[in-house]
Amino acid sequence: GGSKSQGELGTVDVPDEHKAGVRKLFGDDIDAAAKKLGEGLPSGVNAKTSFSVHNGAVIFSTEFRSADGKDVGKATRTFDPTSGIVEHTLFRLDSSQQGKGIGTAYLKNNIDAYRKAGLKTVRIKAGSESGAYAWAKLGFVPDQNSWDRLRGDLATDKAVLNKFSPEDNSSIKTLLDEKNPKGIWALADSQWGRKDGRVRLTLLTSKATTA
Secondary structure: OEEEOOOEEEEOEEEHHHHHHHHHHHOOOHHHHHHHHOOOOOOOEEEEEEEEEEOOEEEEEEEEEEOOOOEEEEEEEEEEOOOOEEEEEEEEEOHHHOOOOHHHHHHHHHHHHHHHOOOOEEEOOOOOOOHHHHHHHOOEEEOHHHHHHHHHHHHOOHHHHOOOOHHHHHHHHHHHOOOOOOHHHHHHOOHHHOHHHOOOOOOOOOEEEEO
8 A cells, every 4th residue: 555654754645565666766755866856957947856656666757947936847757676777768959048057057967866776787768868978978878779879870970970970980890890888988988979969879779788
């Protein structure tokens, strides 16, 4: 059955049988954890996080609002306490709010929480969320299948290649020859990984693992 546990698990309605799973990710004070997820966001943007449990998975959703209360975005994550994997299922941000560092700041807060809980694997759809480069710069790598697919597709993406000089393309293709998924770190620091030339890596759809 469900019961509200004031204090012990904050003010979130968590069924008794799932409290251990919630604690594994957020500790005893969920309200404090929710507040921490919204820290460091650019001025003029507020975040409010709510929690629910479905089929044993802990779901936490963050709504982003402008100073005047307008809904400007939402993020949803699903944590499976059994597997220890967090899945980033949604990240939406109005175009008016993009490029301000909201996604990157929120993502960093997420990763801080995961590392504190000892989690090592996140299932993501990068490109919908600060791009895969943001993940790389936080020390994550794609799994081997994702990296192999990514290397092949980027190397033949003429729309991207046309943005850079032949010299740059040559050096980038050298980076894409790296078979180790950690090669994404060098790619993130290259011309392609810089903000003005960043590719939205929509193909990185599997797992990212902290190295």
